[in-house]
Amino acid sequence: MTNAVIAQTPLSQWLTAGSRRFFRWLTKPQVVLSLIMLVVMFYMVIIPLYKLVETTVTWQLVDASRIEGAVEGELTLYHWTRMMTGIFGKIYTLTPLKHSLTIAIGTVFLAMFIGGSLAWLVVRTDMPGRKLINQLAVLPYIMPSWTLAQAWLVLFKNRTQGGAPGLFEYILGVSPPDWLSYGPVPIIICVALHYYTFFFLFVSAALMSIDSNLEEAGELMGANRWRILRKITLPLVLPALLSGFIMTFSKALGTFGTPNILGSPVRYYVISTMMRGSLAAGDKADAFVLGIMLILFSIVTISLNQKLVGTRRSYETIGGRGFVATASKLRNLKKIIFVIVVIFQLAVVVIPLGLLTYDTFLLRSGDFSFDNLTLQNWVGEPNPLYNDGEPGVLLNPRIWKTAWNSIKLALYTALFSGILGVLLGYAIVKGRGTRLSRLVEQMAYLPYVIPGIALGAVYIAMFSKPLGPLPSLYGTFALLVIVSIADKLPYSSRSGVSAMMQVGHELEEAAQIAGANVWQRFRRVIFPLTSAGFVSGFLLTFITVMRELSLIILLVTRDTQVLASQTMRYVEAGRDQMANIVILILIFITVTGNLIIGRFRGGSLQKGLGTR
């Protein structure tokens, strides 16, 4: 048919027709958007990744002066051999890698246990106060991940590192053993208590969608409760568990704050802290080798899990909406379990915050008596006796600037991510089934497998020199915004896609037929209808950016300091009280922002996380 047409029609006409068709394809809104998005993401993700690899296989400027025969810019495997073999490789790569994996795996299992059991108690039992627990369960996630680490030190700090001991030793007079104060055990506990929220949300969503008739059927057949849990409930929530696994694993693998606080003092290094060290020492290429290792491990675990989730996906549809949920009776255990859960919530939220707050009022670290209380750290005038003459945090203009930076960063990122999300969602959903749409979707997913600290490293590699039309961005605030947007791409695109799916293509088509052009369609139909999803996404991004540390720790400079990185500066300078004040300010801003934004359009954090 087509051949016949070509034969009949003159070439010129055939060419005009072809170019018209091509032009029409090219001017379809989803195609235009897809292409723009591809270019944007190419700059934000692909080029940085390329630069990262390139840096590790070429001689760097610092090498030229150190190593004979090294010419800057020429190919070499030097960095890889150095980082992977011999005693150097063992100290710089293999041991930290082992530590990172230990922490990631330990965290995943502990978080799964906590989040999973809480979810089951809240969704599936008659435990009292379930609503309250449901609300409280997301609180640790709102707090910066290293809050618990700081609180841990207030409680369990020992004299190994010199300096003042913690409350434990102050009260009992016995120094806590090293394994309790520092290293993998406290790190895993603190990280898991932060990330169990993923499991909690995923598993409760899954449990809520399971028809409890399925369990009752098992009960009627005479299976006991444990057997039902094991044979029926667990397989049904498996996909949720695996999603939680992926999220938690890659986050824990690249986490920086907690290992830096609880690991570094006893030389328990993980990849992220090691990277920071190498960068500080000027060994960019070495740091990037570590970054690539992190990315590789993250990719391997995630794809393994994707395979597992993929084969079990069929479970997800079970139950659907019209489910019957009958609560399991906890009978006489009811009160005991309730008390345990309440104590747990206190232990992960109230006690740490209380300890941190108390600590900020101490004039001298480690002396927890009442006559040592002071407001010096908060509002004290500069006094050379305390804090090296720095004024109280609230009187320090630098902190105010830092706080403002944090807010600006979170707002800009949330805004741009939200817009990007809607546009990506439109491009992907509208083009469903086309190769272009798939490409856009996959590309937006890519930052997911790059742990935050590695992404930060990538951005140093890329933006330290001018690139194409872009000037050198290192040290600018814009760079922080861009890297944060890149980091949130997978979430933005996914929430954009789910928002667009809910809108349904007919609504836009109806507007199209009514004569609305692309801009009118976006302004009057698509934006208003996706706004609820936009707000939820905005909220989540705001919170996560506000307390993001791993991602930006390598990129902040003196002028672009944000609250999160400021706490680390104080910690590293040994001024824990000041660090804790900054953490409290950070939490205060996050919670306030959460409340303010949540007022609009019924957006909620749960919704934001639930759709991801």
Next chain:
Amino acid sequence: MDTTIRINNLTKKFGKVVALDHVSLVIEPGTFLTLLGPSGCGKTTLLRCVAGLEDPDGGEIFIGDKLIFSFEKGISMPPSQRELGLVFQNYALWPHMKVDKNITFALEIQKMPKDEMNKRVKEALKEVQMEGYEDRYPREMSGGQQQRIALARMLAYRPKVFLMDEPLSNLDARLRMDMRSEIKRLHHVAGATTIYVTHDQVEALTMSTTIAIMREGVVQQFDTPDKVYHYPANLFVADFIGNPKVNLLDGEIDGKNLVDLGDFNINVDTYHATGKVVVGVRPEDIVVSTSPTPGAIEFIAYSVLPSGADSTIVARRGDIELTIRVIGISKIKMDEKIWLSFDPQTLNLYNKESGNLIIS
């Protein structure tokens, strides 16, 4: 104004699936055309191609003299310039706009003066008997009401062609009946060329002036409801149209208007065909008698299913099973002997191999 819709050789593929296979139709002005067929037959795709929501992979479409689509020339007019209105299966009312805003959306884009817009809203709502609903949000109305608003939204900007994509399929049976007559009335008053997609044969038969029955992207028959029902062009159409279904009997014709059905023979009208054929007879065209009559063939009443206005009788003789429809509540008892006779005028003969109707 000429609103003849001419579709030439329209082809549309989704990947390897051929949704439309060289479809050609001429739709005269004022026609109420129903595209009818099982799901996946391409009827909705054809409608969307006319609307401009899909780009076909071949062929052309004219409305009047206006070429709105041509693959060869690379032309595809945007939907808004085709001057047509579309009612969607799920109504597609914008949930964040009240009824009046839904209706005036298109008018605002045309920059129509306010008074004129208000007048149009009133008129349109009156036409669908929904006066006074201007301030409702779509979710505050029932499905039937939403559908009326969707119709009003289309009527308000007075398109030259009405397109409707299974507009009644989400309504319950009673409401569907009411809306059928409303839509038919609207078409009668407005006189606009209408293309209506449905998989419900009753809708097609009751509402249309013309039916196009489709299967796997090919139009099987393009004809009036009467012709489609009484002279189905092939076995697919015969089997698809009619409820209860047509009786199809395998047999062999001898060239002398006698079909040998194995167990018995029946006379058909003047056919000169020979060879293997299928005889199609509608359930209501079989005459039932409780006593032997000349030329009638003895059957057993296998099952009798009265349903008020009519009754369905399933009759058996050997391997042959026939469905018969009689008016009123049948007095025939199950397992009773009955005698069936056939009017040669009402029988259709199909070529067994090609499945096509043999014209007498």
